């Protein structure tokens with residue numbers, strides 16, 4: 030006799046409203062009750078099947094959740110309501126759980142995703158809402174997952190469950206692309222959602238998504254009640270006058286358009302320097318663009334075309350890009366970046382800008398400037414697209430990822446630490462790229478941070494990305510919290526980026542490389558303290574022990590170099606902009622430091638951009654506490 034389980038069952042039945050169809054007799058063994066099955070020794074309940082027995086209301090706490098030996102639980106087709114109890118996570122041996130056709134509500138019960146032995150999970154036809162959790166991926170033994178007829182919303186998480194044979198999320202409020210791992214299921218598994226695409230449904234268009242359908246029901250198809258009353262004379266007069274005015278307005282518009290067209294024909298067409306159109310690329314034999322791609326200038330009506338820059342190696346057009354499969358790399362301060370794999374195999378990154386305030390001409394002019402920048406440590410912009418609703422930038426995909434991912438990606442076990450030589454190499458190559466922008470291009474980067482430092486796969490040299498975009502946005506865009514840690518104090522007040530604010534951002538980047546701490550993280554000991562002030566707050570004698578990344582601590586021979594680089598970083602983050610060095614001075618200090626190692630390392634040569642500053646402008650970096 031399973032005494033404890035019997036108690037739990039009796040307690041369940043006594044606390045829940047039901048239609049008395051079960052007739053469980055307390056004087057009999059629970060193993061003989063309707064719906065109950067026990068293990069061979071009758072010591073515990075292993076299966077409870079109570080489908081359609083008229084249970085009404087919430088599952089009473091500490092009743093069914095105490096049946097820890099359950100393999101099968103079926104409560105389907107009752108009128109159970111409220112949340113699915115979190116205590117279900119106790120039922121760790123459950124193989125099959127059937128809760129469909131009830132009135133359960135609330136978010137997806139994450140407790141269920143702890144039941145890793147589940148093979149069948151059916152919670153369909155309830156009123157569950159909110160997102161589907163990614164932790165569904167824990168249920169690796171699932172062969173059937175039934176979530177249809179609920180109110181789940183958001184995207185379908187990319188869960189890859191190899192044994193899954195039946196899957197259904199139809200009739201919910203889901204949107205976004207169907208993950209590749211679930212694309213093998215038929216369209217009926219996904220039908221009647223808000224805005225799902227990809228997989229068995231029509232392909233997604235990541236850059237020009239269809240507008241989210243209105244959650245309102247479609248206009249009623251009920252026949253409109255006929256109004257047999259005749260229109261009054263006043264109404265007839267009103268309608269005639271309005272009609273007349275409308276026709277007049279249309280005529281005026283037509284005349285205006287004709288005049289404009291004539292003028293624009295006579296105006297000399299200007300082309301921003303360095304920009305070539307898709308047609309020009311096609312003519313140069315580097316594009317597969319079709320014949321219908323119009324040539325001429327960007328300004329001259331070459332709408333809806335990708336504009337490539339000279340020297341690019343790509344040969345695709347907008348239609349190819351729209352057909353590409355795309356994966357979100359991340360959401361930044363100015364938009365979302367996608368990794369797009371074109372049908373012919375080329376992989377590029379497309380950045381979809383949001384809240385651009387620049388007008389078309391300004392945008393194109395700035396793109397012409399940005400697209401002309403060529404340096405081995407600057408990620409080239411390959412193409413752009415501008416329309417009223419959509420602004421896209423295209424650049425190379427860097428498979429080695431960003432410095433941010435490398436430093437903060439997966440700490441702990443399984444991580445390959447970033448050694449000192451590589452950190453110094455990244456510091457040096459970033460300094461070279463930024464110095465080139467400042468001295469040769471006379472361009473402020475405006476958004477220096479570790480996710481904008483991308484690494485070359487061959488040698489982990491760095492490339493700076495996302496430069497020169499500030500003029501496209503209003504001043505507030507770049508002051509959001511995600512980039513706060515790199516923002517110079519004066520930028521937060523004046524909302525204007527300068528060469529010196531780039532130097533500040535670079536200084537924070539050096540501190541990040543040395544400490545392994547993210548400038549945005551709140552765990553710097555005290556609240557409201559940023560990375561520079563935190564480093565400054567540690568007394569110099571303690572730097573080695575407290576400030577440097579533990580991953581660097583194994584190699585004592587480089588301590589002196591680490592302290593030197595830290596001093597350079599601290600000079601860059603001086604509060605007063607004038608006290609910060611120029612970028613080319615910073616570069617030379619790092620190069621000097623590096624050459625005094627006696628290394629013959631090929632990647633660490635002197636750069637041409639660092640030769641400019643005079644001897645007297647060389648700076649001896651102040652130690653912590655010297656900066657005001």
Ligand SMILES: Nc1ncnc2c1ncn2[C@@H]1O[C@H](COP(=O)(O)OP(=O)(O)OP(=O)(O)O)[C@@H](O)[C@H]1O
Pocket residue numbers: 358359360361362363364365366378380424425426427428430431476480481483494495512
């Ligand atoms: N060309 C690229 N190759 C590989 N990864 C990239 C590339 N461009 C961006 N990423 C990565 O994609 C993610 C999103 O980048 P994105 O530039 O949109 O945002 P961000 O760098 O976080 O912020 P911001 O918009 O302020 O630059 C980041 O992790 C970034 O490192």
